[in-house]
Amino acid sequence: MRLPPLKALPVFEAVARLNSFSAAAEELAITQSAVSHQIKQLETYLGERLFWRSGRRVTLTDEGRQYFDAVGSALFQIERASQQLLGHEEARLRLSVFSSFAVRWLVPRLPELQRLHPQIDLALEMSSENPVLSDRVADCFITIHTTASAYSYEHVYTERLFPVCSQDYWKRMRRELGRDTGSEEQDEAPVTPEEMARFPLLSTHSIFDKSAGDWDAWYREANELLPSRARVQHFSHMLLALEAARFHQGIALTNDYMLSTRKDSEDFVRLPTHSVVTGDKFYFAWKTSRRRERGIQTLRRWLLDEAIRGGLRGK
Template sequence: MKLPPLKALPVFEAVARLNSFSLAADELAVSQSAVSHQIKQLEKYLGEPLFSRGGRSLSLTDQGRQYLDAVSSALLQIERASEQLVGHEEARIRLSVFSSFAVRWLVPRLPDLKRLHPQLDLALEMSSGNPVLSDRVADCFITVKPTSPAFSYELLYEERLFPVCSQDYWQKIRRELSLEEVSGDPASMSLTPAMVAEYPLLSTYSIYDRQGGDWEAWYREAGLDLPRSSRLLHSSHMLLSLEAARFHQGIALTNDYMLSTRKDSGDFVRLPCHSVMTGDIFYFAWKTSRRRERGIQLLRRWLVSEAINSGLRPEEVSQ
């Protein structure tokens, strides 16, 4: 087995992560010249430059970035295997997750995870967009883009949007539109898209990456165009639109996980009209080479179980 200078690998990982020879030297408790020597030795062995050095700036070369992904993963696996062998039960896992999914669905469930698996030390890395699948970012991910062949994926949720408003606002709509239940059955009422357009529509930019894209898709699902007379109130994030709906500012489009856990879900009314699938499918993702790590598999099984129990995912899925 032909291996590179093994002492140089954690030095390379530290320099790349900290983007500094001096900071890496401090972390590793060695001199800066020792760090520089290890990097030069590794570059000589590989026959490739790993860093671009320009004045005081330091950056990875393309070869360095590619090598870092492989080295980081290998060092993490060695660390996990060593901890398991010496009897350290605690499994430290970094999960990168969308902010709305974390705040409205995941975080309220974490006490149950801790009770079931006290050895699992979970750290959340919040992402506003789809995360880059890399060990440098996190150990595992919740993503809507299962595109990396180096990763495995487990279905959690297929997103659909439906209109909601506050309890008080629903009473206002019923009163103004003279909506009455038949025999006390709320399902007997229905709102047409034309009725919905009479009220302010709270729109979330981030869902379709354009203003009004969510409501355009909702009307298109009914075979209609978004009425030109619509009053759109724009927010960057679904969390903001939902808060605006809570405070009686109009009708928002939201999804199942936003209302499936929090005690304040009862503040909202799901309006009696159609929903629309966004095309986004949420997956739990982990690097296939790390599939045997106990912490990742404990988290995977727990997430799938919670997704099924909360109605996000059917028990049987075809993948």
Template sequence: MKLPPLKALPVFAAVARCNSFSRAAEELSVTQSAVSHQIKQLENYLGESLFVRTGRYLQLTEQGRQYAEAIGAALRQIEQASEQLRGHERAQIRLSVFSSFAVRWLVPRLPDLQQAYPQLDLALEMSSEIPELSDRVADCFITVRPDSTAYSYDLLYTERLFPVCSQRLWQQICQRVGLDPLSAHADSNQLTAHELAGFPLLSTHSIYNRAAGDWQAWFAAAGLVIPAATRLQHFSHMLLALEAARYHQGIALTNDYMLSTRADSADFVRLPAHFVVTGDVFYFAWKSSRRQEAGIQLLRRWLSKETIESGLRSHAMT
């Protein structure tokens, strides 16, 4: 059996993950020169350059990227088999998740996850963009782009947007349009688009990646356009728009997971008006070749249960 320099493999995996010799050295508690020596030894053995420097930044070559994918999986299998034999098995999983989903839905539920599966060591990798599905990024993902044939996917949620405002602004809306706040039902269409347009609208740019795109889609669902006289206030992220709504600054469009379990969800009123489906569908994604790993399956089962119990899965079927 002809093997590469085995001591160099975890060093290479750390550099590939950190994109830095110095950070990898810190993680491994060795010197940077020792890291550099191990990488050079491995490159000499393989006859390929694994990294390339672009200015101040370090990047994997294409050969390095392919090697990192294969080596990372092999090292995890070795670690898992060793821990099982020692009787100290812990499932260490990195989950890449959108920041808003993590903050408003996932993080409040982590104590329940830790209680149900104390052997699961979950590390969250926050993402503001659609993540690259790769072992170098995380072990599993919550994504809206199920486009890699190397991965398997569980449906979590089909996103829909509906208007919300603060309790105080809700009272003002009811007074102006002559609506009884006690009889209004969130799933009704008692408030028309024209009536909402008479109040400040808080827009989130990142949903449709254009100014007022969320409200344009919401009005379009009613066969209308935003009236020219409507006052719009713009925010880059839904978290910001929702905070502005909390402080009575206007009406925001939000989704189900943003108001799912947080105690402060009582600060908001879901208005009795129509909703719009954005087209984003959230999936839990894991590499098909890693489907037997205990940690991934534990997390998969728990997410499935939680999305059903919180109502997200029912909205996924809407």
């Protein structure tokens, strides 16, 4: 078996991850000259330049990035295998998760995870976009894509959008729509798409990656077009649109996990009208080669149990 200089591999991984020789030296508790020596030795062995150097900052070459993808993953596997034999492989897990899912659904549930599984030290990596599935990013993921062949996936939630507004704004809507008669039948009568367009519509750009794409889809579900007269206020993310709705600025489209846990969910009213399925499905993903790690499987089972208990997915 022909192997590269093994002492150089953790040094290479640290430099590649930190983009700095000095930062890698500090993390590894060695001198910067020792870092430079190990990298030079590795480059000489491979016959390839691994880094471009610009002042104090270094960046990977194309060959270096390809090598880092393979070496970084291999070092993680060695670390995990060693931890398993030592009996504490569950010490730390990194979960990459969408910011809205983390803030509104996952974080409020973490005390229960710690109560049931105190051996798991969970570090959250927030992502505003679909994360790149890689050991360098996290150990497991919440993702909407299932194209990475090296990973396994478990369905957590199929997204649907429905209109909400604040309690106070609903009272205003009822007055303007002539529904403030105190009749329970009036309160439960569906709000029509035409009536919705009389009020500001709070739109989240990131759902369909286009302006008013969420409201376009909602109106299409009713076989109608978003009226040109509609007043649409634009937000980059659902968290922002929901906050605007909470402060009585109009009607937002949100989903189940955004309102399933937080106490402030009682501030909102789900309007009596239809919902629309976005087509996005949320999955818990983990590398198939790490399927026997107890920490990952414990977290997977807990997440799925919580999704079932909270109504995000069926049994």
